[in-house]
Amino acid sequence: MTAVLVLGxxxxxLAIGTPVAFAMAFSGGLGLYLTGGLPIxxxxxxxxxxxxxTSYELITIPMFxxxxxxxxxxxxxxxxxxxxxxxxxxxxxxxxxATALAGAGFGSICGTSTASAATLSSTSLPAMIRQGYEPxxxxxxxxxxxxxxxxxxxxxxxxxxxxxxxxxxxxxLISGIVPxxxxxxxxxxxxxxxVWLDPSRAPTxxxxxxxxxxxxxxxxxxxxxxxxxxxxTIYLGVATPTxxxxxxxxxxxxxxxxxxxxxxxxxxxxxxxAAQGTCMIVLIIMCAHIFGYFFTLTQVTQNIVGxxxxxxxxxxxxxxxxxxxxxxxxxxxxxxxxxxxxxxIVLPLIKALGFDPIWFGVIKIVTAEVGMITPPIGxxxxxxxxxxxxxxxxxxxxxxxxxxxxxxxxxxxxxxxxIILWLPNHMNR
Amino acid sequence: MIKASLRALTAIEKLTSAIAACFMFxxxxxxxxxxxxxxxxxxxxxxxxxxxxxxIMAGVFFLSLSGTYAVNGHISVxxxxxxxxxxxxxxxxIISNLVGLAIxxxxxxxxYLRALDNLSSGDVLAGAIPWPTWASAAFVPVGAGILALRxxxxxxxxxxxxxxxxxxxxLPAISGHGVEKAGGFE
Numbered sequence: 001m002t003a004v005l006v007l008g009x010x011x012x013x014l015a016i017g018t019p020v021a022f023a024m025a026f027s028g029g030l031g032l033y034l035t036g037g038l039p040i041x042x043x044x045x046x047x048x049x050x051x052x053x054t055s056y057e058l059i060t061i062p063m064f065x066x067x068x069x070x071x072x073x074x075x076x077x078x079x080x081x082x083x084x085x086x087x088x089x090x091x092x093x094x095x096x097x098a099t100a101l102a103g104a105g106f107g108s109i110c111g112t113s114t115a116s117a118a119t120l121s122s123t124s125l126p127a128m129i130r131q132g133y134e135p136x137x138x139x140x141x142x143x144x145x146x147x148x149x150x151x152x153x154x155x156x157x158x159x160x161x162x163x164x165x166x167x168x169x170x171x172x173l174i175s176g177i178v179p180x181x182x183x184x185x186x187x188x189x190x191x192x193x194x195v196w197l198d199p200s201r202a203p204t205x206x207x208x209x210x211x212x213x214x215x216x217x218x219x220x221x222x223x224x225x226x227x228x229x230x231x232x233t234i235y236l237g238v239a240t241p242t243x244x245x246x247x248x249x250x251x252x253x254x255x256x257x258x259x260x261x262x263x264x265x266x267x268x269x270x271x272x273x274a275a276q277g278t279c280m281i282v283l284i285i286m287c288a289h290i291f292g293y294f295f296t297l298t299q300v301t302q303n304i305v306g307x308x309x310x311x312x313x314x315x316x317x318x319x320x321x322x323x324x325x326x327x328x329x330x331x332x333x334x335x336x337x338x339x340x341x342x343x344x345i346v347l348p349l350i351k352a353l354g355f356d357p358i359w360f361g362v363i364k365i366v367t368a369e370v371g372m373i374t375p376p377i378g379x380x381x382x383x384x385x386x387x388x389x390x391x392x393x394x395x396x397x398x399x400x401x402x403x404x405x406x407x408x409x410x411x412x413x414x415x416x417x418x419i420i421l422w423l424p425n426h427m428n429r
Numbered sequence: 430m431i432k433a434s435l436r437a438l439t440a441i442e443k444l445t446s447a448i449a450a451c452f453m454f455x456x457x458x459x460x461x462x463x464x465x466x467x468x469x470x471x472x473x474x475x476x477x478x479x480x481x482x483x484x485i486m487a488g489v490f491f492l493s494l495s496g497t498y499a500v501n502g503h504i505s506v507x508x509x510x511x512x513x514x515x516x517x518x519x520x521x522x523i524i525s526n527l528v529g530l531a532i533x534x535x536x537x538x539x540x541y542l543r544a545l546d547n548l549s550s551g552d553v554l555a556g557a558i559p560w561p562t563w564a565s566a567a568f569v570p571v572g573a574g575i576l577a578l579r580x581x582x583x584x585x586x587x588x589x590x591x592x593x594x595x596x597x598x599x600l601p602a603i604s605g606h607g608v609e610k611a612g613g614f615e
Contacts, residue, residue: 013524013525013528014505014506015506015509016509016510016521016524016525017505017506017507017509017510017521017522017525017601018505018521018524018525018528018529019498019503019504019505019525019529020503020504020505020506021503022503022525022528022529022532023528025532026528026531026532029531029532042535042539045532045535045536045539046539046540046542046543049536049540049569049573050487050540050543050565050566050568050569053486053487053490053491054482054483054486054487054565055482055486056478056481056482056486058482058486059456059460059481059482059486062453062456062486062489063456063457063460066453066457238468239464242460243460243463243464246456246457246460246461246464247460247461247464249457249461250457250458250461253457267454268447268450271450271451271453271454272446272447272449272450272493272496274453275446275449275450275452275453275489275493276446276493276496276497276500276502277502278453278489278490278493279449279489279490279493279494279496279497279502280497280502280503280504282490283490283494283497283503284504287532332506332508333506334504334506336504337504337506376508377508
């Protein structure tokens with residue numbers, strides 16, 4: 001009964017726009033008081049704030065956020081799109097495909113999908129519009145390509161899942177790589193199909209000479225180095241994800257210095273922005289701990305797991321329902337909030353059903369990518385619309401084909417878990 | 430009165446944010462240097478791990494707490510709110526302020542008691558370097574306290590706005606219309 005009351009209060013507070021962290025701490029705190037009395041609530045409120053923060057692994061989040069902000073500051077992404085466009089621009093829809101490739105390249109050194117979408121919006125979108133691409137399609141591919149950042153190493157979202165699910169974060173980051181390549185190919189194939197259906201959507205551009213192509217390739221080398229510093233060291237087991245994240249941030253700092261983008265003001269703004277992002281994420285994790293104590297005390301999770309386990313349905317039906325639920329939730333809730341609210345309940349269920357938690361984490365993040373581009377609050381679409389000065393509705397229309405394509409991609413990942421699990425199982429530790 | 434308190438809070442937050450920003454930079458440099466010392470010179474810093482997990486990370490978080498709230502950086506589900514009229518929006522925000530106060534006043538008070546307890550008992554971390562634990566625990570009442578003050582001022586300002594019909598405090602921007610704010614870190 002208390003559990004129903006607490007959940008009702010939580011949803012009410014979320015609905016009226018209370019910050020997610022406040023809503024979780026308040027309803028969880030009330031639940032603790034009702035079930036355990038004042039001493040338990042006081043104990044939790046006294047220990048949780050500090051214990052939730054004083055963890056060494058947690059610094060992976062501020063370091064990846066800082067790395068993303070510094071990469072954004074350095075402006076290296078401009079070269080990335082130019083290079084991709086020189087290589088694949090001649091194919092029908094080539095600039096759209098170049099956007100997907102630039103999104104994947106940028107995503108591998110920048111862990112937040114919004115930063116990635118903002119960068120692509122200011123570089124590849126104007127280039128496509130100038131070449132006479134259909135604005136709807138151009139905006140759509142920019143919005144979806146930005147989400148690749150969530151799946152590649154340096155992804156803040158994957159780290160949050162890893163911390164919540166208590167899985168090996170190094171393995172988790174590495175396991176996103178093959179699915180990210182697969183999703184990139186899916187995006188490119190969707191573009192090819194769209195252009196094949198209506199060639200007027202994407203006029204062909206003139207070819208770039210081979211010497212120029214190789215000259216441009218040289219310009220992306222700093223990004224390749226940065227990628228190797230982080231992903232290479234994690235994959236080879238040379239550094240922990242925490243160390244690799246600080247290395248990546250330092251590398252991005254050097255890159256920004258080399259590009260002469262660092263001055264006291266820009267550095268301060270970047271550091272403060274990353275600190276505030278960290279604060280927002282850590283507060284949610286901290287308040288989720290308070291809420292989690294309530295669930296542990298009342299055994300809500302065990303009851304749900306027991307109830308679902310006793311159901312006479314295939315586990316594939318259950319995972320399908322869970323993923324559909326995630327896509328629906330993702331259309332109106334923030335992804336970090338979804339992770340924090342659902343992982344503590346869904347993950348024990350996933351384990352009880354015999355699925356791999358790392359496999360599930362990656363698929364969860366692919367559904368989060370979909371959430372970034374579905375109305376009414378698909379954040380990436382808003383970013384693209386603002387940078388491009390185009391109506392949001394048009395961007396949402398443009399992302400629709402990619403939404404459908406992503407559903408197929410998710411189905412394939414569910415059916416063939418080895419796509420996700422093959423690479424981490426060959427890691428050097 | 431309200432304007433003056435908001436200005437004072439902003440000034441305090443400017444200071445704490447600056448410290449938090451320095452701490453961010455420190456984490457990056459210390460962890461980088463630690464790894465280099467370990468692999469290249471085989472002499473890691475013995476103090477890096479405790480210093481970062483005990484003090485610096487707590488500092489980044491607690492000293493940014495109120496500043497992040499001030500720029501509307503703590504995410505919320507803002508899908509229903511913009512559909513209401515201004516008075517109901519105000520009422521919802523007042524409830525949120527109260528909820529925030531109900532959490533952060535006890536956290537500040539209990540955190541203060543704990544830091545005081547650690548200080549008077551001279552509690553230190555077991556290990557090579559006896560780090561005092563009160564200095565870490567003290568971040569809790571400082572950070573949570575500033576946020577509680579800001580929430581109290583917002584509560585007064587929002588209630589006054591609701592009663593007088595004046596906009597003493599602007600209503601928060603709708604999701605996607607101010608994406609350069611601190612939210613949206615996926």
